Amino acid sequence: MPRGDSHPVFQEPDDRLLAPFRAVGGEFRTSPGDLRARLAGVKGFLFDWDGVFNEGIKGTGTPSGFSESDAMGTNLLRFGWWLRDGRLPFVGVLTGQDNPAAVALAERERFHVVYRGFLDKLHALRDLESRFGIRPEQICFLFDDVLDLGVADACGLRVLIRNGATPLLRSWAEREQRFDYTTGREGGRHAVRESAELLLGLAGRYDEAVRERSVHSARYRKYLGLRNETGPVVLSPADI
Numbered sequence: 001m002p003r004g005d006s007h008p009v010f011q012e013p014d015d016r017l018l019a020p021f022r023a024v025g026g027e028f029r030t031s032p033g034d035l036r037a038r039l040a041g042v043k044g045f046l047f048d049w050d051g052v053f054n055e056g057i058k059g060t061g062t063p064s065g066f067s068e069s070d071a072m073g074t075n076l077l078r079f080g081w082w083l084r085d086g087r088l089p090f091v092g093v094l095t096g097q098d099n100p101a102a103v104a105l106a107e108r109e110r111f112h113v114v115y116r117g118f119l120d121k122l123h124a125l126r127d128l129e130s131r132f133g134i135r136p137e138q139i140c141f142l143f144d145d146v147l148d149l150g151v152a153d154a155c156g157l158r159v160l161i162r163n164g165a166t167p168l169l170r171s172w173a174e175r176e177q178r179f180d181y182t183t184g185r186e187g188g189r190h191a192v193r194e195s196a197e198l199l200l201g202l203a204g205r206y207d208e209a210v211r212e213r214s215v216h217s218a219r220y221r222k223y224l225g226l227r228n229e230t231g232p233v234v235l236s237p238a239d240i
Contacts, residue, residue: 024184052161073194
């Protein structure tokens, strides 16, 4: 549902954090202080695939892949949340197509789930709540297009991945308050990494996560062991 203006506004983060994102074209529909407050309740991250990890180009012999930069972004994001909460955050992919590359990334990075082939994405969201015990308002959803708007309405925090082909959709979504931040980078051009760095920065965990990961610290190794015991479960509409 569209967000109103009644949500309390909290102290804005320092501009030294925000300026690099505005410099690459990122735009805040919700105030960064409000986003920081909402992140306290975020327990998981759900990613659309096409147009988010890639440009969404389809065709014979044209897989919808992902970049190492974005993959590292998802790992740092999870590590930062583990440092914050002491437990792994939920991470999943929700795609309307059967994307083998999404499964490959989820298997390599040990996401919890890949929902594939879901044209009714709300059906998957309902299963997610019952299967994993995480409520939609505890999810940060990263998405790019019309099929995702129903899920975005239900989730607690929404990142719209920029798509240069949809200026009217972005304008409409802004008026209707359907996203909280839109990336400066487009899908397939490291928008996931941009989003992960913003969320980590707002949560106050970026420096710690990078420092610990860069030296492969004992805490990082503990996190990695727990992460590598995770899924993924791969589900199609017929499975739920």
